[in-house]
Amino acid sequence: MLQFDRSSETLPIMTDDEYAKFCAFFYRQTGIEYHDNKKYYVERRIVDRIAKTNSESFRDYFTMIRFQASGVEMQALVNLMTVNETYFFREDYQFDALVTGILPALVKGKRRGDPIRIWSIPCSSGEEPYSIAINILERWEQADSWDIEIHASDIDSRILAEARAGRFSARSVGRVSSALLSKYFTRKIADEYQICDALRGSIDFSLVNVIDPVQTRPFRNFDIIFCRNLLIYFDDVARRETVEMFYDCLAPAGYICLGHSESMSRMSSIFRPRKFKDVVVYQKPGPGEPLP
Amino acid sequence: MGLVKGPPPAAEAVPLAARDIDALLIDLVAPDSGVRRHAARDLGAHPDAAMALCDRLQAETSSSVRAVLLTSLIRRQSPAVAARLTTFLRSDDTPLRNAAIEALQEMPDAVAPYLQALLVDPDSDIRIFAVNIVATLRHRRAPEWLTVVIRSDAHVNVCAAAVDGLSEVGGPDALADLHALRHRFADNDFMEFAIDTAIRRIGQD
Amino acid sequence: MSRVEPFARNPNDGSKRVLVVDDGTTMRLFYRSVLEAAGFVVEEAANGVEGYEKALAQPFDLMIIDINMPKMDGYSMLRAIRADAAVRATPAVTISTEAGDKDVIKAFEAGANFYMVKPVATRELTEIACLITGARPQ
Numbered sequence: 001m002l003q004f005d006r007s008s009e010t011l012p013i014m015t016d017d018e019y020a021k022f023c024a025f026f027y028r029q030t031g032i033e034y035h036d037n038k039k040y041y042v043e044r045r046i047v048d049r050i051a052k053t054n055s056e057s058f059r060d061y062f063t064m065i066r067f068q069a070s071g072v073e074m075q076a077l078v079n080l081m082t083v084n085e086t087y088f089f090r091e092d093y094q095f096d097a098l099v100t101g102i103l104p105a106l107v108k109g110k111r112r113g114d115p116i117r118i119w120s121i122p123c124s125s126g127e128e129p130y131s132i133a134i135n136i137l138e139r140w141e142q143a144d145s146w147d148i149e150i151h152a153s154d155i156d157s158r159i160l161a162e163a164r165a166g167r168f169s170a171r172s173v174g175r176v177s178s179a180l181l182s183k184y185f186t187r188k189i190a191d192e193y194q195i196c197d198a199l200r201g202s203i204d205f206s207l208v209n210v211i212d213p214v215q216t217r218p219f220r221n222f223d224i225i226f227c228r229n230l231l232i233y234f235d236d237v238a239r240r241e242t243v244e245m246f247y248d249c250l251a252p253a254g255y256i257c258l259g260h261s262e263s264m265s266r267m268s269s270i271f272r273p274r275k276f277k278d279v280v281v282y283q284k285p286g287p288g289e290p291l292p
Numbered sequence: 293m294g295l296v297k298g299p300p301p302a303a304e305a306v307p308l309a310a311r312d313i314d315a316l317l318i319d320l321v322a323p324d325s326g327v328r329r330h331a332a333r334d335l336g337a338h339p340d341a342a343m344a345l346c347d348r349l350q351a352e353t354s355s356s357v358r359a360v361l362l363t364s365l366i367r368r369q370s371p372a373v374a375a376r377l378t379t380f381l382r383s384d385d386t387p388l389r390n391a392a393i394e395a396l397q398e399m400p401d402a403v404a405p406y407l408q409a410l411l412v413d414p415d416s417d418i419r420i421f422a423v424n425i426v427a428t429l430r431h432r433r434a435p436e437w438l439t440v441v442i443r444s445d446a447h448v449n450v451c452a453a454a455v456d457g458l459s460e461v462g463g464p465d466a467l468a469d470l471h472a473l474r475h476r477f478a479d480n481d482f483m484e485f486a487i488d489t490a491i492r493r494i495g496q497d
Numbered sequence: 498m499s500r501v502e503p504f505a506r507n508p509n510d511g512s513k514r515v516l517v518v519d520d521g522t523t524m525r526l527f528y529r530s531v532l533e534a535a536g537f538v539v540e541e542a543a544n545g546v547e548g549y550e551k552a553l554a555q556p557f558d559l560m561i562i563d564i565n566m567p568k569m570d571g572y573s574m575l576r577a578i579r580a581d582a583a584v585r586a587t588p589a590v591t592i593s594t595e596a597g598d599k600d601v602i603k604a605f606e607a608g609a610n611f612y613m614v615k616p617v618a619t620r621e622l623t624e625i626a627c628l629i630t631g632a633r634p635q
Binding site: 386387389390393394397416417420421424448449452453455456459460480481482483485486489490 | 520521522523524526527530531564565566567568569570572573594595603615616617618619
């Protein structure tokens with residue numbers, strides 16, 4: 001059979017109406033909105049998947065993602081549309097909201113001596129939990145008045161070993177100011193920054209598969225869960241199960257922070273949206289509070 | 293004060309009792325919503341518990357428990373579960389009704405045998421719900437079923453819902469019926485808009 | 498969507514802002530086309546949870562809310578909004594296929610300011626939106 005590389009075919013492969021139809025479907029499924037100015041971005045990625053799946057046309061491919069029972073191709077497309085990488089202070093508007101809004105609101109409901117418990121999952125190579133730690137220490141004036149526990153988990157033991165070791169590339173720390181670099185890191189070799197032992201020693205790293213209820217059951221009474229850019233890669237049922245599991249991991253009135261392209265509105269209605277600064281996060285109802 | 297290393301959450305602290313189905317069914321009606329949630333989740337692993345989960349769904353008032361019940365039912369989907377969920381479409385309880393629609397949308401093979409009857413139900417609200425289920429179903433025959441609706445249903449909102457579905461999944465086969473529908477509901481702004489949109493999105497072959 | 502995005506179309510000219518919450522793609526598109534033609538700025542949400550999120554994220558002059566939606570229905574969304582000090586004052590019109598007295602009563606009890614029955618005519622929609630927001634018909 002004659003094979004040719006469709007990815008080099010000239011755009012457009014879809015009409016404006018097909019683009020609108022695709023966007024409406026993708027929005028319903030994921031909550032991600034693409035406007036007309038994103039057509040090139042979206043189309044490039046669809047062309048790529050059309051080639052990889054040997055689809056005949058956009059119509060053919062759309063039928064596949066729309067009706068495929070396994071949902072595998074839809075996931076592959078979502079992965080391609082939402083490529084993620086990890087680095088220090090990624091999506092830092094969330095850390096802003098954490099120190100200026102979430103933590104101050106949280107401690108209003110706490111007594112002196114209660115710990116504040118934060119869970120970063122998946123923590124990948126550690127950039128997120130360390131970023132949380134640095135933001136709290138540097139920017140929350142009440143940091144010294146509370147015992148703050150940061151727990152960090154990932155399913156991948158190799159990446160967890162990297163997180164524990166705490167050695168990062170220049171690219172990974174690219175958004176860290178030189179003042180903070182010299183305060184919290186030591187430069188080992190040209191392209192390697194070692195996070196200081198005090199931070200390394202203050203975070204509890206653990207191997208956890210988020211969809212295994214036996215593994216997550218000990219994780220209880222968290223005040224804040226960061227689960228960013230993971231659920232977007234799950235199918236609908238796994239996504240529901242995971243956020244419902246988080247509900248039980250949270251203390252009453254605890255918060256979940258999701259990634260920038262993830263909408264709780266496509267997963268569950270058991271949390272209440274709350275706005276802090278420029279961020280919408282999700283809160284478990286407090287004791288005696290009705291659900292939304 | 294400041295950052296402290298918390299003790300690793302220990303599995304021993306919360307023993308996971310291997311509970312049998314009878315113990316879980318008792319927990320499913322416990323006064324504490326957390327206990328009911330755990331029972332609803334764990335019963336998702338028991339094929340024999342599906343009808344008990346449906347019973348609980350009908351009575352449950354806590355939305356966090358209801359959410360877990362639905363997830364377990366989607367996991368345990370079967371024609372029997374789908375049949376039971378379709379009865380909730382007639383409920384006056386709006387969240388229950390919509391939860392049933394949402395769950396049924398996730399079980400295409402299980403719900404398919406019941407759709408024909410729902411799509412011709414005497415109650416137009418039930419027909420609208422059925423069309424809403426079909427419109428997002430991952431089922432190859434969905435476009436065909438929606439086309440039959442716009443050809444034969446007399447109710448404007450049922451047809452409008454079907455046209456909305458066809459604008460996403462419809463193929464050229466639906467075009468003639470879409471054009472014909474225009475004459476059945478002339479002078480209806482939304483229907484005209486919906487038909488134009490669907491025809492445009494289906495495109496020409 | 499965890500970050501609050503600025504309005505996709507924001508003329509900043511004093512146009513009134515409407516949030517339409519409906520799980521029907523064509524229905525949202527219809528509201529958008531009618532209301533934009535009348536000079537409104539329109540944002541969309543596909544269910545009650547997203548509607549609540551968007552209502553929190555940005556101020557609106559009017560919400561148009563469908564009743565039967567996945568994840569969170571229109572009554573539940575309205576009740577949540579009316580109980581939330583951050584957004585409780587935003588006027589709301591519910592639009593439903595259900596036209597019985599008890600449906601209307603439920604909508605008002607949940608906090609609706611007005612109730613319309615589908616299918617809604619272009620002119621009726623524009624007039625109600627102008628009346629409630631104080632916008633001048635264009």
